Amino acid sequence: MTRWGMVVDTDRCTGCEACVVACAEENNVQTVGEEEAKKGRAMHWLRIERAVEGTFPEVSVKFRPVMCQQCGEAPCEPVCPVYATYHTDEGLNAMVYSRCVGTRFCANNCPYTVRTFNWFDPEFPEPLDRQLNPDVSVRVDGVMEKCTFCVQRIKEGQRTAKGEDRDVEDGDIQPACASACAAQVFTFGDLEDPESKAAKLSKSPRARHLLADLGTLPGVIYLEDQEWNPGTDVS
Amino acid sequence: MPCNRCHTGVERGPVAGLPPVSLCVRCHKRFIPEHPEIVKLVEMYESGEPIRWRKINAMPPAAAVQFHHAAHIKAAVACETCHGDVSNMTLAVRVVNTADMGWCVDCHVENEASIDCLTCHH
Amino acid sequence: MKRRTFLKTSALAAGASLLQSCAEDEQYLVQPLERQPGRPGVSRWLNSVCGQCQAGCGTRIRIVDGDARKIEGQPDHPINHGGLCALGQAGLQDHYNPDRVRTPLTRSGSRGSAGPLEELAWHDGLAQAARAIAAASPESLYVVSGGRSAYVDALLARLTQALGAAPPAIGQVPGAETERAALARILGPGRALPAYDIAAADYVLSIGPAFLDRGHQPVQGTWAMAQVRSATAGRRGKLVQAEARMSQTAAFADEWLPIRPGTEGVLARAIAGALAEGGLLREGSQAALYSQLFPAAAPSIEEAAATCDVPAPTIARLAAELGRADRPLVLAGGSAALTRNGEFSTLAALAINLLLAGFDREGGVSVSEPAAGYDFRDLGEIEAGARSGGTYVVVEADPVHTRPEGRGWREALSAAESVIVLGSFIDETALYADVLLPLHSDIERFGAVEASGIARPTVSLARSAVAPLYDTRHPGEIVLALGAALDQRDALPWDSFDAAAQAAFDARYDDGTGGAWSQALDGGAFQAERAEAVLPEKLAAFDGPEPPASTADGELTLVLFESAKYGDGRGANKPWLQELPDTMTTFMWSSWAEISVADSQTQGIRTGDLVEIRSAQGKITVPAAVRPGARPGTVAVPLGGGYTDYGRYAAERGENPLALVGAETVAGTTAAALVGTGVSLRRVGPGDPAIYGRGLRDAEQIPTGWASMAKGGDH
């Protein structure tokens, strides 16, 4: 069996946000414009959270990329009335755009607030539409979307391996964020394969889940020295 | 004539693709060059305008389907299964309602292909 | 977004929308006339060179059905090692930008406005440009380049030389001129920049440069810091950042010293003094050279602490840590090079490496030689000279936007005899163009970039990855064509840019076989051996101004910086970058002013409020970002806002803080002093900026329960 997972080493994250742009570029994530952004409707599938602790001059900052955590026990899944979001055999928290009716219940129940919603149809002024990734469907208004672990790349990797009559090897598949990152913050792989780099890193004593006490069993594992206190990490 | 003679992408990629107009013209200069449609084709070629074909088997964009031709060819699905017997059509028509997901699912179930939603929808 | 018009009746609207959602959209397939490269629907990855800044990262472009879909870093590229920055990732929105100039344009109205621009055939455009250049006297021909490709600049240099004009002025990373001057005081006259082997260092003290935000090599810096922090490399290295503003680099650093701007040199001198006095010198330490450079006694730690506003024990500890580290490294320049006394600050920081035996060793300082054999000057040299009339040729640069208001570019270009702009967008300089010659995008052009700020000379090379979208040309080809039109065939004998680039490349790097060029072209990059930094026997004492620039009482110090997403402003026309929340403030679609908590309280300013910043030169009104990490007494504003034009995504967004900066230069150079302008701050009223996670603006108002209320509120 396969369980796709990602290990995120926050110690290396410089907050450069190249991953955020790479994600939008790979996944046809629309830009909504200033007025919509003001309403909190920016669509990023991935965000760099930063926590500022202390007061001047003893101020310290941490960065943390947060995307869909691909939970093993995902709170978003049971609440969808139409199975538009569900769990795949490979541990992905799938999102089927064409099935979504837009109740937005999943987004409410996501403790990580990583789901974004298409409030309007996307606009790609010509010729920006020519950049769109043909392997990823452009979402229409009224449907939910979120990080897919670049499922199109997973499918492509699996198809290639199948074409060559071999198994997918560790490192074959890289989501867009991982391949953009100069600091190698992200390690993507099969957590069930004990030999994979991701699985090995996930055994690190620094490994922890985000909001672990909610029991969501995320597929994203953070390497950080101590968990941020969610009550004081705003500034 | 086998379909993949012109639709060369079909074994290697997601879409079958169209041959360049120059290729159509090269053969058709020898075969039925006087056919009115062929005359039209040659005229368009010479005018230097790429030809816009209306898609017959089109998925609505909102369906968010990613169909991969090569994967189906590799699984030995005949072109006719979805496209019908195009060789006997003068004008290509839609024979199967490919926008009907049930049709796809039935075939997947029969052939023990994956019916996980993400197989097609992403 | 659509503006709702309340004209249609609801029933009609509802019905129409239902029908619309039921109707199947017609879709079309376009059959090409001739065979296209690649298979339909199958992606090809072709190498290219990122041109979003001067760093020269190698990219690979995913092409499906003839269109570029994705940019990634070349995995084995010696500069970026597979990574890219946000600006580089957004390069495709340069290529596909809806506001790109698609044909040559000529002006029929007055300069300085978007006024009527007429389309022009290339032949006529080149002819008009050549006529203007031919009509100009050599003394009044000003060639300005954005410095994106040394090989294009080399052609410009050849052209100006042949015409008897001054060499082209090359726009550079802020601080570069000062860093070069400081290095020249150690290694002797030359045009080399210091280059740092960060990846191999185990202790990095950065006095000034926000080298992860932008700077000479942001992606390589990021990669290098990952190596420094890599658990697999044994002990985790440490980064200490001394910088007035809390940049992303400062935030990433293990320790941040929020130093008083302009006093970086004093800190560096004090550390050097502590190293020498504390017996922390090592084998190979060049203490003698250091004391020749700075014969005066170093300030004591206590004096420095008072001057710099950094605790004395911290300074002592830093010296001790530097002294004990295996491969310590001190980075100089950056923001420290942008104050009036920037040369002193940069030199003092750079010179610590003498005491650390840091020159020419692993994890140390070496030199980045300037690109192959051509002469250039700094933009400031043009600005410093008397200009009247004149003919300007501007290549991929926007001096009107990116140079301080006090440098007089608007006036100069308005009064110019003619202005020829080679660019892809109608930016602020292009508003003054008589002829605008549009350029290929990065991925359309033959890429040849010689990296700066890197120890081993590195050339990134790539062929054109995609066919041009519009009637554009390679800037190098345009220079060659202008050369031909001006009868300068002898100076520019090549038929194509790649031939010219190859000639320049071979002249410098070829071993006679000619193989290096083609190998680099296929592989994406060429890397030569490291140039040795030979220390001289004796150094002249530094005679530049030392005292920190001080601002008047009650004034705040303005700190301008290049943000990771806008750079010097070139990122502002890309919707991905505009909508990218700035990591530190989460502002989108706007510029902002970073204000300390203390300063905000005296005026009752809250994040999002509009504040007016006023200097002797001008004023701007921007939304405030109250930051716990902002140093009291400073106001930091990113560059790249307030374009009057530059396409729909950039125009009229935020404000350009360079309007506040006058003609001040870094003493001893012609570089603009972007840090240290005295400004006053006034709250104008509430604003409505786009802030990601908008509640964050009210973070200080979020109640956290009785436990923290008892503690007096913790946020």
Next chain:
Amino acid sequence: MTNDLQERENRLVGRLSLDRFRPGLVVGAGLTGLVALVFFYAWGIQLRDGIGVAGINRPVFWGVYITTFVFWIGISHAGTLISAILRVTGAEWRRPVTRCAEAITLFALSVGGLFPILHMGRAWKVYFMLPIPNSRGLWPNFRSPLMWDAAAITAYIVGSFLYLSLPLIPDMAILRDRSKGWRRRVFGLFALGWQGSAQQWRSLESGIKVMAVVIIPLAVSVHTIVSWDFAMTQVPMWTSTIFGPYFVVGAIYSGIAMLMIAMALLRWGMDLGDYLSDKVFNNLGLLFCAMTLAWGYFTFAEHLTVWYANEVAEARVLWSRFTGKWAGPFWTMVIVNFVIPICVLPFRWGRKPLPTALVSLGVLVGMWLERFLIIVPSLELPRLAYTLGDYTPSSIELMVLIGSVGLFAFFYFAFTMNVPIISVWEVREGWEHENSHSGAAAAAAAPQTDARTPEPAGGGS
């Protein structure tokens, strides 16, 4: 005796005056109908341009629409539940109240039921939520509280419709027998061939009794399930075990408030003071007062536990209600929902029509705010504080809210115009009971009245 009853019935039917042109009702229906058009206009705009015309955003994915949905579903508890409880407990004063209460239920449900569809991003795909066998082989997800909602509301709407229409049959027959021409045919159609035979009375009575017993658990379950839309999640301050009863109490509370207003308006506008008497207001006012206390208790318990436990994410929400940006609406809610009712309703003067109606108006506002304050502050303050939100309703949302009030009122006016808003036969039955009781007392003879099977004399004519 029979003549006397007939006289009184004539007077009541006259007051209801279904055969006359009543300008008040017509103007009311017209005006509220116009307001109702605003609802459809705004919805049309939303369908055309996208759900983004609402003010909802990330992370506040639910706002005015869901608030108003819960509000109307709450209102719907007025009627059927109250009337069923009163019927089951045999409260005599219920007789003039039941019909106008049950109508509230049906229309509030109809309006409220539109909101889940209206708030969907793709309302035209609502059939995905129906368990219809389809070629895709896809089925709705019955693990989702939204599906429970759909099922519960559908059951409740069917049950309420039956419960309203059953007792309507004899009244339709009364109207049929009193009218001529086409009206007679129409009323005859709805009277379903009612002849008033003993057999028919027995069937009707048992039908009503069964429905009254069935509808009570159904109503309780509906609002419990609505509360589970929230309580089943991990959202701070939504995860609460008392949400079920809390919502049910709130629903009955707001339902009574709506009923009070409707009764006061009917009494004033149609001169029904003899039937919707002070005694009715007084008794209902006592129930209202009891609900005030119950609602206050639940609200107190809900906030006390969160405050005391002081869990970080929940405390943030709590304090944003107590002292933060939502303090204004929160304390308004406390005042209109608790302080004012508790100062008015315990007193006899306070349970007169006008005071109760005014109090009720406040309670309606307060209960809407209660739902809003449950939904919005929690969503604005998610666990990962980096994505803090901010919500202001858009004009479209407000138009839908106001329009829905108009739509509800329009239904109610239209109903009042065409159907006896007071159940004639039930009231008459009450008079018969009174008479038989007083008659028995006067005769002091062996009690022989059989109150169990009321037999309307005269066969309804």
